Amino acid sequence: MNESTIFVLTFILYIIAAFFYLAFLFTRKESWAKTGSLVAVAGLVAHTAALVVRTVESGHAPFTNMYESISFLSWAFVLAFIIIDRKLKIPRIGPYLMLIVIGLMALASSPLMPKEATPLVPALQSYWLWLHVSVTLLGEAFFAVAFIACLMYLATSDPAKKERMDSVSYRCVAVGFPLFTLGGLVFGMVWAYKAWGTYWSWDPKEVWSLITWFVFALYLHTRIVMGWKGKRSAIIVILGFLAALFTYFGVNYLLAGLHSYA
Amino acid sequence: MKRLIKFFTSIKLAIVLLIILAVASILGTLIPQGRSLEEYGARYGQMAGLLMKLQLTGLYHSIWFLALLFLFAVNIIVCTLERLGPKYRRAVTPRIESDPKGLLVLKFKDRAKRNVPPDEAAAEVKRLLAGAHYRLKEETVGPRIHLLGRKKILGLFGSDVVHLGLLVILAGGIISGATSIRSNLDLAEGQVKSAPKADFEIRLDKFTTEYYPDGSVKAWKSDLTVLEQKKPVLSQTVAVNHPLTYKGYSFYQTSYGFNWDNPSVEVWAKKKSDPAFLRKLKIKVGERASLDDPEKTTLAVTKFLPDFVLGDANEPVNRSNQPNNPAAFVEGTRDGAPVFSGWIFSNYPDFAQMHAANDKDKEKTTDLAFELKSFDAGQFSVLEAAKDPGVPLIWLGCGLLMAGLALAFYWPTWEIKAVVEGAQGKSDIVFGGLASKSREAFAVEFETVAAALRKSK
Numbered sequence: 001m002n003e004s005t006i007f008v009l010t011f012i013l014y015i016i017a018a019f020f021y022l023a024f025l026f027t028r029k030e031s032w033a034k035t036g037s038l039v040a041v042a043g044l045v046a047h048t049a050a051l052v053v054r055t056v057e058s059g060h061a062p063f064t065n066m067y068e069s070i071s072f073l074s075w076a077f078v079l080a081f082i083i084i085d086r087k088l089k090i091p092r093i094g095p096y097l098m099l100i101v102i103g104l105m106a107l108a109s110s111p112l113m114p115k116e117a118t119p120l121v122p123a124l125q126s127y128w129l130w131l132h133v134s135v136t137l138l139g140e141a142f143f144a145v146a147f148i149a150c151l152m153y154l155a156t157s158d159p160a161k162k163e164r165m166d167s168v169s170y171r172c173v174a175v176g177f178p179l180f181t182l183g184g185l186v187f188g189m190v191w192a193y194k195a196w197g198t199y200w201s202w203d204p205k206e207v208w209s210l211i212t213w214f215v216f217a218l219y220l221h222t223r224i225v226m227g228w229k230g231k232r233s234a235i236i237v238i239l240g241f242l243a244a245l246f247t248y249f250g251v252n253y254l255l256a257g258l259h260s261y262a
Numbered sequence: 263m264k265r266l267i268k269f270f271t272s273i274k275l276a277i278v279l280l281i282i283l284a285v286a287s288i289l290g291t292l293i294p295q296g297r298s299l300e301e302y303g304a305r306y307g308q309m310a311g312l313l314m315k316l317q318l319t320g321l322y323h324s325i326w327f328l329a330l331l332f333l334f335a336v337n338i339i340v341c342t343l344e345r346l347g348p349k350y351r352r353a354v355t356p357r358i359e360s361d362p363k364g365l366l367v368l369k370f371k372d373r374a375k376r377n378v379p380p381d382e383a384a385a386e387v388k389r390l391l392a393g394a395h396y397r398l399k400e401e402t403v404g405p406r407i408h409l410l411g412r413k414k415i416l417g418l419f420g421s422d423v424v425h426l427g428l429l430v431i432l433a434g435g436i437i438s439g440a441t442s443i444r445s446n447l448d449l450a451e452g453q454v455k456s457a458p459k460a461d462f463e464i465r466l467d468k469f470t471t472e473y474y475p476d477g478s479v480k481a482w483k484s485d486l487t488v489l490e491q492k493k494p495v496l497s498q499t500v501a502v503n504h505p506l507t508y509k510g511y512s513f514y515q516t517s518y519g520f521n522w523d524n525p526s527v528e529v530w531a532k533k534k535s536d537p538a539f540l541r542k543l544k545i546k547v548g549e550r551a552s553l554d555d556p557e558k559t560t561l562a563v564t565k566f567l568p569d570f571v572l573g574d575a576n577e578p579v580n581r582s583n584q585p586n587n588p589a590a591f592v593e594g595t596r597d598g599a600p601v602f603s604g605w606i607f608s609n610y611p612d613f614a615q616m617h618a619a620n621d622k623d624k625e626k627t628t629d630l631a632f633e634l635k636s637f638d639a640g641q642f643s644v645l646e647a648a649k650d651p652g653v654p655l656i657w658l659g660c661g662l663l664m665a666g667l668a669l670a671f672y673w674p675t676w677e678i679k680a681v682v683e684g685a686q687g688k689s690d691i692v693f694g695g696l697a698s699k700s701r702e703a704f705a706v707e708f709e710t711v712a713a714a715l716r717k718s719k
Contacts, residue, residue, distance in 0.1 A: 119474040122481050122502035122515075178667040186660045195503050197444070197514040197648040199656055200435070202322040204291040214284040218277060224421075225273045251291075 003057060004115070006050040007071070011105050013043030014078070018098035025095045033091035040078060040098065047075045058117030063133045064124060066252070067113040073137050073248070074104040080141035080172075090168050096148045128191035135183025136209075140244045142176030143216075147241035150234035166230055169237050170223070177216050180244070184209045208247035215240035271340040279334045286330065290321035323439075335432050342425045349418050358401040358410045362681045365694035370705065372712040376689040380407055383689035384682040390714055391678060394707065409680040417698065420670025427662030430655055438652030447513075450521055450642040454489065457511050457647035463489040464513060467497070469643040471518060482515050484643040500645065510649050517644035520583055524548075525566050525639035527590050529606070532631045542635075547590070557596060559630070565591035566637065570607065578605065590634050592616075608634040674699035678711065691715060 001009075020036030023029075051072065054062040063072045081097045084090065107113070146169040153165035188209065189199040200206060219236040222228040269275055293313065294301070302310035302319060317324030365371055376383040384407040388398055396411030447455050449466035456463045468485040481501055488496040488508050498506045506513045526546045531553055533539035543551045543561060550562035565578075570589035573579035578589070588608040594601050594616070606614040611633045680693035693715070697704035 119476065119478060119480065122479060125481070126503040128503075174671045178664070178671055181667060182664055186664060189656065189660065193653065194505065195514075197505065197512060197516075197646050198650070199438075199653065202290070202295065207287050207291050207322075211284050211287050214280050214287070218280045218284075221273060221276060221280070226277075 001053075003050050003053045006046055006053060007109070010043050010047040010050055011102075011109070013039055013046055014074075014098060014101055014105060017043055018095060018102055021091070021094035021098055024091060030091070033094060036094055036098075037082070037085060037091065040094070041082060044075065044078045044082060047071075047078065051075060054117070060117075060120050060124075061129045061133065063137070064120060064129070065114060065118065067108050067115050068117075069133075069137075070104050070108040070113065072134070073141070074101045074108070076134075076137045076141035077101050077104070077144050080138065080145050080176075084142070084145050084168070084172060084175075088168055088171060090149070090164075092152065093145060093148050093168070096152070097145065100144070100148075123195050126191060126195065128187060128194065132183055132187040132191050135179055135187060137183075137248075139176045139179030139181075139183055140248065142172045142179065143237075143241045143244050146170075146172035146176060146237050150237045153234045154231065162230065166233065169234065173216060173219060173237065173240075177220070180209075180216070181213065184247075185213060205247060205251045208243065208251050212240060212243040212247055215243050270337070271344065273341060275337050276334075276341060279330065279337060283330055283334065286321065286327060289318065293318050293321070295322070296320055331432065335429060338425050338429060342422050346422055349422070353415050353418055356399065356410060356412075358399045359403050359406075359408045360410075360679045360681060360694075362683075362692040365679055365681065365692050368694035368696065369701075370695035370697070370708045372693060372716065374691045374693075374712075374715040376684075376691065377687060378689060379687055380405075380682045380684045380689045383684065383691055384409060384680075387680050387682065387691060387693070387715065390711055391680075394711060396676075396678060405683050405685075407682040409682070411678045411680075412675065414673045414675050417669050417673035417675040420666050420668075420673065423662055423666030423669055425666070427659045427664075427666055429659075430662060431659030434652040434655030434659055436652070437655060438650050442648065442650040442652060444646065444648045444650075446516070447645045447647050448519065448642050449484070449645060450640060453642075457513075457649070460509070460511055460647075460649075462495075462509065463492075464645075464647075465489055465494075466643055469518070469641055471641060482518050482643065484515055484645065486513060486645075510651070512648050512650075514646040514648065515643065516646045519642050519644060520568060520585065521640040521642050522566065522568055522583060525637050527563055527566060527637045528635040529561065529563065529590065529592065530633045530635050531561065532633070533629055534631060535629050550595075553594075553630075559601070560595045561632075562593045562595070563590050564593055568639070570605070585637070585639075588634065588637050590637070592632055594630070602630070604632075606632045606634045608637065671699070674704070676704050676707070678708065 017036050017039040020032050020039060024032035024036060051062045054068065058064075063069045077097060078101055081093065085094070149165045149169040149172065153162055153169065156162055156165070188206065192201065192206075193199040215236060219233060219240060222236065223233050294305075296319065299310070299314070302313060306313060313319055317326065321327055366373070376386070378386075384400070387409055388400070391398060391409070391411035394411075394413075396413050397415075399410040399412075401408045443458050445458050447457065447464065449455055449464070449469075451466055451469055454463050454465045465487045466484055467487055468483075470481075470483045472480040472483070474480045484500045486498055486500050486506055487494045488506075496506075496508060500506045500513055500515050502515045505515075524546060526544060529543045529545070531539075531541040531543065533555075539555070541553050541555070543553075545551050545561075545563055547563050547566045550560050553559040553561055567578060567580040567587075567589050569581040569584055569586040571579055571581045571587065578591075581587075585608075589605050591603065591605055593603040600619040602616040602618050604614060604616040614632055614634075616630065616632070675698045677696040678693060679695075680691055682689055682691050684690050693712070695704065695708045
């Protein structure tokens with residue numbers, strides 16, 4: 001099987017998982033969510049295989065163009081959700097997350113995204129490509145789960161559910177923030193120093209990572225030191241995730257800079 | 263005044279600064295930074311002057327942005343120090359004595375009874391806590407034995423270590439900004455140059471460009487030798503992502519260029535009347551070679567332009583030093599007299615047209631056709647030499663930052679306090695627990711300890 005076949009298989013599995021999760025959402029039967037999570041895990045396994053095949057075929061990390069990068073981001077989203085669901089048992093996030101993942105996979109497979117693996121330009125030939133991109137995107141995936149939890153916090157009026165979503169979003173940020181700091185900022189600085197001779201150049205992508213970091217720092221300080229919880233915290237997380245999203249997509253298409261390759 | 267000082271040392275200022283820094287940073291990504299006055303004029307019209315005056319066109323290096331960062335640093339120092347004292351006392355000289363009633367209102371609490379004197383019961387509690395890796399402190403006040411068991415005390419200081427890391431990074435940034443040296447070195451093979459203020463020299467021994475099958479660049483490699491008083495001391499191949507570091511200087515492969523002063527070209531000569539006629543000439547620009555034909559034609563390549571365009575007066579002009587449209591000017595002579603000349607193009611082999619020097623030779627010259635098959639110019643390597651004394655502090659700061667985050671999020675401080683009292687060979691144990699984070703995991707651990715204590719022996 002080649003990479004695009006496995007990619008399509010992954011896509012189908014994610015769609016099936018989303019159906020099971022939606023069935024759970026409407027029937028409230030735990031068994032639907034269990035089946036959904038099993039199918040999502042199967043999808044993740046297939047997706048991992050697709051990424052491995054891609055890596056072997058292209059000879060480099062599977063996130064050097066937009067198609068690869070979005071595919072990897074979806075993989076990270078599903079992985080982050082499965083980890084958080086194992087720990088905190090929050091199948092209710094499943095349907096929304098799977099819908100976002102399906103949207104991302106559809107975007108990745110759209111004709112807008114060139115699929116050919118192109119040879120790596122000299123600047124990207126480094127093991128820091130692996131470390132910098134994978135850890136950053138994994139951190140952003142945890143932000144995504146926190147983002148969904150916060151939207152659900154705002155949408156529900158049930159106090160017990162609100163309490164739960166508030167705690168879930170904090171736990172996700174507690175994982176995502178260190179990962180994002182390590183991958184996005186620290187590894188990014190180390191790599192920039194090795195490749196360009198300067199650890200920080202105020203390039204738009206760097207600045208937007210810093211903005212994202214500021215927003216989550218704001219979240220942690222208002223929450224831990226000033227005791228903010230609930231609605232205001234949820235809004236800050238939503239802003240933080242949108243900043244992360246803009247760092248990922250917006251900077252590439254709207255602002256020019258050193259990160260012009262991906 | 264007091265309120266002003268209070269504001270400057272408050273967490274509220276930190277929040278305000280985080281918001282202002284974020285907004286200012288966004289502004290800096292919306293306004294292109296560090297462009298020319300003309301570009302801003304074209305983009306913003308009347309506003310351009312105002313933007314430049316407010317330093318919004320070099321925002322991240324502007325006085326007011328640096329002032330914000332300075333204020334941020336001061337605020338971090340003050341806020342951290344303010345919380346550090348109580349935390350330090352809590353870690354080193356904690357209050358061991360606790361009130362049993364106070365323990366019983368904690369979220370995690372329990373009590374147990376023993377048919378042994380208090381000191382024996384206390385010994386049992388100590389064994390249990392030590393077995394669960396709690397560090398113990400003990401104090402006897404009157405009839406009560408107070409026990410304090412704690413683990414992962416360092417977790418208390420996670421946020422302080424994060425703040426210290428940020429300050430170290432900011433300090434590194436200041437040192438970088440004030441002292442770093444950066445300059446481009448263009449080096450042709452064999453050339454020796456020195457980095458600014460360096461007491462050694464760098465020689466480029468060999469420069470190679472490797473290509474992928476599709477023609478895109480795979481790698482630039484510069485074989486460099488470090489010379490101390492003209493003597494080689496170190497040789498290393500530098501490529502993108504693989505700099506050479508020596509005496510605090512680092513040499514980065516950043517780019518390359520062509521040396522068009524003296525290129526060599528390969529020209530093929532064909533005859534329309536004779537398909538079997540083919541001469542492949544490899545000559546340097548400025549040299550001449552015989553075509554070895556019956557007419558005894560000699561060909562000279564007199565000019566070479568890597569990027570041929572026609573200028574305003576229809577004259578050939580070189581647009582750039584990149585080989586976008588390589589063209590060579592060839593001249594044919596017979597018996598020392600010029601007979602034809604013309605431009606030939608590597609990208610457009612059919613475009614070449616030879617002009618006869620006079621009408622007499624027209625017929626004979628138009629029979630010849632030339633193609634510019636290839637060209638070879640020496641490439642020079644463009645390196646960046648940089649010395650940045652702030653860098654070690656940056657890495658130290660990053661290490662502290664990550665260690666602090668790990669401590670703050672994943673090294674939760676847990677405490678179990680117990681009060682043992684009793685008389686006539688009987689004891690009463692009251693105990694309670696506190697967890698700064700990871701309360702679920704702590705609940706499990708507390709329950710194990712509690713279950714063991716509840717079991718009466």
